[in-house]
Amino acid sequence: MDKLYRLGAIFIASIVMAIAFNMFLLPHEILSGGVTGIAMIFGLLTPINSGIWLILLNLPILVIGWMKLGKTFIGNSIFSVAVTSIAMLYIPIVQVTEDALLSSVFGGVISGAAVGIIIRFYGSTGGFDVIGLLLTMKRDIPLGFMVFTLNSGVVFISGFIFNWELAMYTMASIYITGIVVDRIHTRHIKLSLMVVTAKGDEVKKKLLTNLYRGITVTDGEGAYTGAKVKVLHSVITRYELAFVRPLIREIDPNAFVSITETMEVVGNFRRDENYKKNPM
Template sequence: MYHVYKYAVLFAASIILGFAFNMFLLPHEVLSGGVTGLAMILGLVSPLNSGIWLVVLNIPVFLIGLMRLGKEFIWNSVLSVFITSMSMQYIPILQVAADPLLSAVFGGIITGVGIGLIVRLNGSTGGADIIGLVVTQKHDIPLGALIFGINSTVVFISGFVFSWNLALLTMASIYITGVVIDRIHTRHIKLSLMVVTTKGEELKNELIGNLIRGITVMNGYGAYTNNENKVLYTVITRYELALVKHLIKNTDPKAFVSISETSEVFGNFRKS
């Protein structure tokens, strides 16, 4: 059932991207960034559609992703790029809004939603997404901010190809896209989890069996009740929080749980 949900969301998010490109960004020559932005530039200055360029330019980037991020990720990414490319072939290029600034803002928001959903489901739209995800495996950098930095190079290209007014609109659009991505893709956010429970062994086994995380177990006792407890401490990503809550409630509904955001983690912590 999960796979049906995942592919349905990937399909819908990829269509959303094609809609954002053809209805908001391309009509005003407001570009996306990175490989997608280059594909949009080439589509505007050559006979080939931007969707075709999107596939061609992503081939070498996908090879990098295959080596670093795995086969499932690449399959999801190829599927997403293919659906986006096909949607751009059939969705007409029309101006939804006459104001370029409004188009840049809403195009950036819609693009961010599409990319955020795709990345959250272990996929990408190719290009800077893959490069950004490879980097975030080793460094706790917000993905949207990293993609914005990579994509900013397209601003200078668009400035020379079109105009600097359009370049600034592009910068605004990809900045908004990056902000929206970071609202959806929250893997870089780390949470400290402390659980006080009378079922320490059972809960420890459940967490270890479902998470790739180390857990520190300490002895404790209630100051009021004097009952012996186990205190479990670990650090998780925000992505894992829903699963952890489910495991704790099923194992010990009466457990005391404290969750706080952690600004930085270093040492033996699995980031991917």
Template sequence: MQFFGLIIGSLIVVCGFNLFLIPHHVLSGGLSGISMILGLITPLNTGVANFLLNLPLLIIGYKMLGRRFIVNTIISVVVISLGLYIVPIHEIANDRILSSIFGGAVTGLGVGIVFRCSGSTGGFDIIGMIVSRKRDFPIGILLSGMNAVVIVISGFLFNWDSALNTLVSIYVTGKVVDAIYTDHAKLTLMIITEQGEEMRKHLLSNLYRGLTIIDGVGGYSNGKRNILITVISRYELNEVKNLIKEADPTAFVNISETIEVMGLFHRPSPK
């Protein structure tokens, strides 16, 4: 089901690009926007440019981020790249502003579905996650800065109407993604399981977060339990829930919102 969600979400993104944004020289945010620029000013197809720009990031991300997340991201990037190459560019609406709004909404719908399937559409998302794990730097500021570069390039290469419409498209995309998925709030997970060691190994091998393990005793059964506590971003929730089910389908999990995190939010690098 997750696999089909990734494909459907990615194809929706393709429709947003080729049917609404690209025909009016309106760009998307991030690396996709740069791919659009290359597709508009060079003979290189947008899909080919998207794949070539994402390839080195996917290789780096595979080594530094969770395996499942990157595999799902690779699926999404491949589908989007093929879709941009195969689906013809066709102007659905004549009005550029309407195309910017609806193109941003359609793109946001697709991206939101991909996020819900524990993946991403690649590009700046990978850069942001890598930087945030190496430095205590807000992802939002980083992504906003990179998107601003796309808008400025659009203004100089085409015209400032295109740049402002690109800004509208990026804004609408972000709002729709937030509505379909969630923002990047932090969550605390308390996992109570009889398979403590298996759960620990499975989470640490697939998730770039630390864990605290506490010994416990079942109140009714009087049996030994392990209590694993970790803090994740809401972005990672679906992935972590799948990992927990794989390690112990009977585990009891309490998920609560976290107001603030002090100290390292990521797992320390091994010395």
């Protein structure tokens, strides 16, 4: 059921992204960023549909992602790219509004939300999303900002091929897309987790089995009751918070849990291993 739910979310988001392309961006020749933007350029300059170019350009990047991010992630990414490409073939290119600025804003918001959901459910739209994820595994940089930086080259390409006014609309669109992606994809946000529990060994074992994070355990004592407790400290991502809560509640419903946002993590956070084992 989890797999079907994940694929269903990716399927819907991929269609929504195709709608954003064909109804907001392409009618005004406003491009998406990265490989998708290059596919749009080729689609506008050649008789071959942008969806076909999207598949061809993504193949080498997906092969690299397969080796670095795992087959499940790339399988979901291929599914997303295929759905988007097919949807772009059948969804008509219709100009929803004549205002290019409105189209760039709404196209950026819609495509950003779609990309964020796809990545949230352990997939990608291929292209620079895969490259951005590989880079964010090494550095705690927001994915949207990373992808925006990588996509900026497409803006200059579109400026030379078309005109600089459209290039600026493209820049606005991919900037908005990056902001929306970072509102949905919050993996770069780290949280400090503190758990005070009378069942320290059980909670520690459960978290170590499912969380793939380091945990520091100290002895504590309740000031009012005098009861002996264990205090568990760890740093997790915002994604992991969703399943950490029920894990703790399952072992000790009366545990005291404190969660605060962490500005920076120095040391081994085990980003690489954890991304494959726990995509969420």
